[in-house]
Amino acid sequence: MKDIKENELTDYKTDEEEEILDIIEEQFDDALMVPCSSCGGRMKYNPEGSNLKCSHCDSTRDIMAENTRIVELCFESALKEDLSTWDEADVQSFSCKNCGAEVIFEAHTQAKFCNYCGSSYISLHEAIKTIPPHYLVPFKVDQQEGEAKFKHWITKRWFAPNDLKKEYNNHKLLGTYVPYWTYDTHTYSYYTADRGDYYYVTRTRVVDGKTQTYQERKIRWTRVRGDYPRFFDDVLVRASNKVDDLMLKKIEPFNLTDLVAYKPEYLSGFFAERYSISLENGWASGIRIVDDTLKSEVTRKIGGDQVRFLNIDTAYNAITYKHILLPIWLSSYQYKTKVYHFMVNGQTGLVHGDFPKSAWKITGAILAVLTIILIIAYFAMQNGA
Numbered sequence: 001m002k003d004i005k006e007n008e009l010t011d012y013k014t015d016e017e018e019e020i021l022d023i024i025e026e027q028f029d030d031a032l033m034v035p036c037s038s039c040g041g042r043m044k045y046n047p048e049g050s051n052l053k054c055s056h057c058d059s060t061r062d063i064m065a066e067n068t069r070i071v072e073l074c075f076e077s078a079l080k081e082d083l084s085t086w087d088e089a090d091v092q093s094f095s096c097k098n099c100g101a102e103v104i105f106e107a108h109t110q111a112k113f114c115n116y117c118g119s120s121y122i123s124l125h126e127a128i129k130t131i132p133p134h135y136l137v138p139f140k141v142d143q144q145e146g147e148a149k150f151k152h153w154i155t156k157r158w159f160a161p162n163d164l165k166k167e168y169n170n171h172k173l174l175g176t177y178v179p180y181w182t183y184d185t186h187t188y189s190y191y192t193a194d195r196g197d198y199y200y201v202t203r204t205r206v207v208d209g210k211t212q213t214y215q216e217r218k219i220r221w222t223r224v225r226g227d228y229p230r231f232f233d234d235v236l237v238r239a240s241n242k243v244d245d246l247m248l249k250k251i252e253p254f255n256l257t258d259l260v261a262y263k264p265e266y267l268s269g270f271f272a273e274r275y276s277i278s279l280e281n282g283w284a285s286g287i288r289i290v291d292d293t294l295k296s297e298v299t300r301k302i303g304g305d306q307v308r309f310l311n312i313d314t315a316y317n318a319i320t321y322k323h324i325l326l327p328i329w330l331s332s333y334q335y336k337t338k339v340y341h342f343m344v345n346g347q348t349g350l351v352h353g354d355f356p357k358s359a360w361k362i363t364g365a366i367l368a369v370l371t372i373i374l375i376i377a378y379f380a381m382q383n384g385a
Contacts, residue, residue, distance in 0.1 A: 044269030072320035136325035177272035177325035179239040196306035239275035250352035
């Protein structure tokens with residue numbers, strides 16, 4: 001095992017782990033192989049040109065475009081019907097016994113390591129009845145741009161150590177399509193609440209022997225009730241429990257107007273995770289999003305200065321759904337003895353992640369704030385004197 005010096009910046013800790021990541025990259029390259037008609041080499045999806053590009057001769061091939069008419073599918077029917085599967089002629093999957101991820105890749109690829117955690121405890125997964133993706137947002141940000149976006153992001157972290165900002169070099173980004181559900185629904189809500197309106201009463205009081213008048217604020221409560229119809233379009237719910245939800249929200253939103261019909265060519269050179277949150281459980285999360293929105297909007301509709309005892313009874317009608325894939329670059333790096341993870345939005349380039357904090361910079365910031373407070377207090381005392 002390699003020794004890591006105290007100030008040494010490394011991507012991964014051991015030779016064995018470095019070898020594992022190299023093999024993962026090889027698998028990543030083989031994720032879905034499309035042969036080049038010119039040289040027989042491997043073609044990958046090219047985010048810059050939105051086409052397939054040969055990694056050997058740079059030949060390109062357009063992906064046959066289809067009229068992407070977004071079709072919403074009936075939620076209730078999906079729960080009752082026998083689910084279809086991904087096309088096993090094109091893809092297969094492995095499941096990781098370490099982190100539980102199930103990853104889709106080209107049917108002839110021999111997967112050896114999980115691209116989420118690097119574990120070798122994986123096994124081919126038998127075809128199961130799952131809903132295939134209907135649409136996806138293709139990658140717009142390529143790997144080189146993703147690395148540059150992270151480099152720029154980390155240099156803007158004031159508390160990050162200077163050696164990390166200067167020496168960071170990472171080539172381990174893995175392009176992964178993360179599964180999501182979207183839900184549409186027509187809601188009809190009936191609400192009751194107390195609306196509070198402020199009013200003021202003139203009062204008098206004696207201060208230092210002098211009579212003063214002042215305005216005392218009071219609240220007039222009125223019982224209100226009403227209805228509130230609302231249509232929700234594309235309530236977005238993550239269908240993966242293998243990625244950091246808080247970090248993921250930091251790189252949102254995605255522009256769903258870029259959705260195209262799913263084609264396996266878009267996965268060439270990339271991975272796609274099979275969803276781990278079911279359609280039904282996803283809708284449970286969708287309801288919470290809908291209810292939070294309704295609470296805010298109904299409160300604004302009621303008006304007044306305060307609202308109390310708000311009760312909303314909602315019917316969710318004509319629920320529809322679709323299964324989509326959204327592009328994310330996943331990666332991690334090691335600084336000293338700790339591993340930090342980050343993500344890059346594969347559509348917009350927005351970056352978020354973990355990073356080490358310099359103890360010297362934090363201490364310096366605290367001392368600077370304390371110094372400013374002491375200076376302000378000193379001048380306040382001088383003026384008071």
